Amino acid sequence: MKTAVNESSENYLETILMLSKKLPVVRSVDVANELDFKKSSVSIAMKNLREKNHITVTDAGYIYLTDEGKAIAEMILERHETISQILINLGVDEEIATEDACRIEHVISKESFKAVLKAAKKAKLV
Numbered sequence: 001m002k003t004a005v006n007e008s009s010e011n012y013l014e015t016i017l018m019l020s021k022k023l024p025v026v027r028s029v030d031v032a033n034e035l036d037f038k039k040s041s042v043s044i045a046m047k048n049l050r051e052k053n054h055i056t057v058t059d060a061g062y063i064y065l066t067d068e069g070k071a072i073a074e075m076i077l078e079r080h081e082t083i084s085q086i087l088i089n090l091g092v093d094e095e096i097a098t099e100d101a102c103r104i105e106h107v108i109s110k111e112s113f114k115a116v117l118k119a120a121k122k123a124k125l126v
Contacts (some may be wrong), residue, residue: 007106017073079105
């Protein structure tokens, strides 16, 4: 069953995915350090993600994305990377492009993202 996902949850899922690519295991403390958030805030977010079946957490505290959580995280990461690259190739400073992409990735519809991606490929921006 699909559940609505807010921007905060999407950011957590994307962060877990990125950390899982560079760490042997992901723990709440890793997420807190990456996002520069308090451990208590991350703990509440992890509880919410577990309840939505987006992550599982082992007894040892290792966080794993469920299939649904991974699908959401991969979609957000693809949007983030693509939009960042387009903006950079248009001459936007990398730091600004990354920050803007982080905001845009959460609000752009699937249809609009698909159209932007198609146009960017045609213009050789990605």
